[in-house]
Amino acid sequence: MxxxxxxxxxxxxxxxxxxxxxxxxxxxxxxxxxxxxxxxxxxxxxxxxxxxxxxxxxxxxxxxxxxxxxxxxxxxxxxxxxxxxxxxxxxxxxxxxxxxxxxxxxxxxxxxxxxxxxxxxxxxxxxxxxxxxxxxxxxxxxxxxxxxxxxxxxxxxxxxxxxxxxxxxxxxxxxxxxxxxxxxxxxxxxxxxxxxxxxxxxxxxxxxxxxxxxxxxxxxxxxxxxxxxxxxxxxxxxxxxxxxxxxxxxxxxxxxxxxxxxxxRNHDWLGIGPGAHAHFEGTRMWNVKHPATWAAAIDSSESPWANSEVLTLDEQRREHIMLRLRLREGLPLDYLSEAGWSKAVEAVVEGLLEQHEDRVVLTDSGRLLADGLVARLWD
Ligand SMILES: C[S@@+](CC[C@H](N)C(=O)[O-])C[C@H]1O[C@@H](n2cnc3c(N)ncnc32)[C@H](O)[C@@H]1O
Ligand code: SF4
Missing domain, CATH: 3.20.20.70 (Aldolase class I)
Structure with a gap:
């Protein structure tokens, strides 16, 4: 994609x-x-x-x-x-x-x-x-x-x-x-x-x-x-x-x-204005939060970024699980570790997830427990 x-x-x-x-x-x-x-x-x-x-x-x-x-x-x-x-x-x-x-x-x-x-x-x-x-x-x-x-x-x-x-x-x-x-x-x-x-x-x-x-x-x-x-x-x-x-x-x-x-889908976006976050291929950056501090940086042509972080591959994988599991299109199974796979199989048996080809998708009852499921699949 x-x-x-x-x-x-x-x-x-x-x-x-x-x-x-x-x-x-x-x-x-x-x-x-x-x-x-x-x-x-x-x-x-x-x-x-x-x-x-x-x-x-x-x-x-x-x-x-x-x-x-x-x-x-x-x-x-x-x-x-x-x-x-x-x-x-x-x-x-x-x-x-x-x-x-x-x-x-x-x-x-x-x-x-x-x-x-x-x-x-x-x-x-x-x-x-x-x-x-x-x-x-x-x-x-x-x-x-x-x-x-x-x-x-x-x-x-x-x-x-x-x-x-x-x-x-x-x-x-x-x-x-x-x-x-x-x-x-x-x-x-x-x-x-x-x-x-x-x-x-x-x-x-x-x-x-x-x-x-x-x-x-x-x-x-x-x-x-x-x-x-x-x-x-x-x-x-x-x-x-x-x-x-x-x-x-x-x-x-x-x-x-x-x-x-x-x-x-964890794609890329620019972030403009105080506190706005940006993301590009696993690097996150965020602007300083207070509008006046942000404006002072802009007025003096200094960088308004507060900080940035480069996510490790494992952190990126976890982000994908957290974000993509919430989508009806589901989470591609590639993002799961071996332990995460067995947790996903358990969740299928419990009726919280369904497997659709190469993805897992939340069921109606799984949608109510999405946050807890993310934590389980993170392994
Ligand atoms: C930036 S506001 C939307 C635009 C405009 N500021 C407004 O409130 O009409 C974003 C949305 O976040 C939701 N929201 C904000 N704080 C929330 C909270 N503590 N719990 C649940 N929803 C919240 C509200 O539904 C709100 O419409
Ligand atoms: S305080 Fe502002 S941003 Fe927050 S919900 Fe109310 S109108 Fe929207």
Whole structure:
């Protein structure tokens, strides 16, 4: 399988921070450090500088096939600035004619006109953080939008011409009942989308939600509840034309996110912006994390990379197991050691894996235990 080249652009801005989120993102007041200020207004220039400064270590002459603007909330930036960054990637690296160009978006960060400008500037795919249709769940998660706003944004994206539209869901939160999830899914399957990512709530250390759990104000998230809700999601989406292609991702035919598939197949990608990681044939590099530290390096034409590591062949093999086992296309058996093979045979007998020619693929029950299985096959 030829290795594809992607580009990830990190945009570290959010209007407000959701209580559960520990992503590398900041509100306006947090973006100053050691005399350097980072703002939405000046961000595109610095991203373009990083693209042009040559610190990205151009791996070879391949064109970029997928671009992903993630965050944070990339759509807090003006649409023409995102398009300008895309143009810089095109002129420095070359962009395939049929490139997939995605942005993440918070539903209340876009308008009809904004989406039209993004689409006309070359964006083909958009992923909205919906999380839930239940207002009390959105409130617990400290989301700033209503459920209805997501469906308006989805309709505007389609009117603008976006080929692929996705929503993210968070399930298993303390405020959610089975009925809330069923109601959310009823809205999801009615919407004009071709992709869903569903993540079980993780209470990340250091977040406001973790502090509330520590103070006993809300319960911890329950693995049992998440395991009970996952089949509800899978069965409802499957009954409406979506197929799982990664443990947390479902798509209608052709709606799969090619950029993320590149990560799970352990292909190559450029990483631009604070904290962004890059990967090229077993070498990983990552930018310094704080936006102001990153910006200071860019402003003085110094390398913004915090560090890099060259993975040993055994580390690369383990990465393949961790990432590729989660895909419906399965893990090629070549990546397993002899001990890993016998663990895989055990898992087949237990009904957690199926063998499909030269690959092992998670069964329905195996999908619920994917992380534990990875650890077993690592031997
Ligand atoms: C960068 S955000 C998506 C775009 C935008 N910032 C938004 O939230 O609407 C990426 C996604 O990660 C998921 N996520 C973030 N933190 C999570 C957590 N602690 N547990 C489960 N899912 C989480 C959410 O579904 C979120 O939509
Ligand atoms: S979930 Fe999205 S909007 Fe909320 S803080 Fe995280 S990145 Fe920002």
């Amino acid at each position: 030829p290795r594809t080249l992607g580009a990830y652009v990190h945009v570290p801005f959010c209007a407000s921070r959701c209580g559960y989120c520990d992503f590398n993102t900041y509100t306006a007041a947090e973006l100053q450090r050691d005399g350097t200020t980072v703002s939405v207004a000046t961000y595109a220039d610095r991203v373009i500088s990083q693209i042009q400064q040559g610190h990205l270590a151009r791996p070879d002459s391949r064109e970029i096939e997928t671009v992903f603007f993630g965050g944070g909330t990339p759509t807090l930036m003006p649409a023409n600035e995102l398009v300008r960054i895309l143009a810089a990637l095109r002129s420095e690296y070359g962009l395939a004619n049929d490139a997939e160009v995605t942005t993440e978006a918070n539903p209340d960060s876009v308008t009809r006109e904004y989406l039209q400008e993004l689409h006309d500037g070359g964006f083909t795919r958009i992923s909205f953080g919906h999380q839930s249709s239940a207002s009390h769940v959105l409130q617990l998660l400290e989301r700033t939008h209503t459920s209805g706003r997501t469906w308006d944004a989805v309709a505007w994206a389609r009117e603008a011409g976006f080929e692929h539209v996705s929503v993210d869901l968070i399930y298993g939160s303390q405020a959610e009942s089975d009925e809330d999830l069923v109601q959310t899914l009823a809205e999801v399957v009615k919407a004009d989308i071709d992709h869903v990512s569903a993540y079980s709530l993780i209470v990340e250390p250091g977040t406001r939600m973790a502090a509330k759990v520590d103070r006993g104000e809300i319960a911890p998230a329950s693995d049992d509840i998440a395991a009970h809700r996952y089949p509800i999601i899978d069965q409802t989406l499957s009954a409406h034309g979506f197929t799982w292609y990664e443990v947390s991702n479902w798509a209608k035919p052709g709606g799969e996110c090619q950029h993320n598939i590149g990560y799970w």
